[in-house]
Amino acid sequence: MLEDVKIAPSVLSADFMHLADELADIRDADYVHFDVMDGHFVPNLTFGPDVLRAVKGACELPVDAHLMISNPDEMLPSYLDAGADLVSFQYEATAHANRLVALIHDHGARASIALNPATPVGMLESIIDELDMVLVMTVNPGFGGQSYLPSSTKKLRQLRRLCDEHGVRPLIEVDGGISARNAAEVTCAGANVLVAGSAVFGVQDRPAAIAAIRKAGLTGTAKKA
Ligand SMILES: O=C(CO)[C@H](O)[C@H](O)COP(=O)(O)O
Numbered sequence: 001m002l003e004d005v006k007i008a009p010s011v012l013s014a015d016f017m018h019l020a021d022e023l024a025d026i027r028d029a030d031y032v033h034f035d036v037m038d039g040h041f042v043p044n045l046t047f048g049p050d051v052l053r054a055v056k057g058a059c060e061l062p063v064d065a066h067l068m069i070s071n072p073d074e075m076l077p078s079y080l081d082a083g084a085d086l087v088s089f090q091y092e093a094t095a096h097a098n099r100l101v102a103l104i105h106d107h108g109a110r111a112s113i114a115l116n117p118a119t120p121v122g123m124l125e126s127i128i129d130e131l132d133m134v135l136v137m138t139v140n141p142g143f144g145g146q147s148y149l150p151s152s153t154k155k156l157r158q159l160r161r162l163c164d165e166h167g168v169r170p171l172i173e174v175d176g177g178i179s180a181r182n183a184a185e186v187t188c189a190g191a192n193v194l195v196a197g198s199a200v201f202g203v204q205d206r207p208a209a210i211a212a213i214r215k216a217g218l219t220g221t222a223k224k225a
């Protein structure tokens with residue numbers, strides 16, 4: 001059976017002055033990707049829990065919160081209370097990954113760990129069975145509009161192998177530099193949730209951009225099957 005490909009446009013690249021209209025434009029997507037940056041873990045600052053709550057109220061898509069923050073242990077509850085449906089925290093930002101995964105599950109949300117490009121997938125060996133998703137950063141986090149790091153493709157295959165060895169099938173999300181041009185490459189390597197910021201919000205026709213990325217991604221899925 002062919003695997004589905006989910007599209008998660010990142011509001012990092014949206015027009016913040018017209019966020020409600022921007023969200024209406026991506027209703028064909030599967031998630032809204034919400035990048036939280038704190039100016040410490042990454043050299044950029046974006047939005048907090050109140051904006052997440054507003055986004056949640058203005059759109060019907062599940063909110064896929066990506067926390068690029070140094071203190072997820074302290075801040076995670078605020079994002080869960082604000083309505084995040086799926087939460088990724090960065091592996092590099094905590095010594096208590098298991099505790100955070102349990103906290104997310106206790107709130108009824110889905111739990112994910114994000115790996116920076118320099119963090120090997122082997123770090124997930126002892127926790128992979130507990131995860132609903134793994135987010136593979138395909139650029140160094142902090143900014144939209146960067147180019148896909150080619151080494152990510154091999155890493156996705158390694159992650160797929162790790163999941164196979166454990167007999168688990170978490171979602172595999174790729175984030176950074178994804179477009180219709182490389183969607184097939186990443187899905188063929190194992191990704192099934194594609195974050196796209198500039199490739200969606202950087203063009204006029206967002207529904208067409210989402211459809212093009214999905215179509216290209218499905219081509220890669222078919223090759224893998
Ligand atoms: O987490 C992120 C950056 O740290 C963003 O989700 C990502 O960069 C999306 O933007 P683009 O598709 O333009 O690369």
Ligand SMILES: [Co+2]
Nearest residue numbers: 035066175195
């Ligand atoms: Co992100």
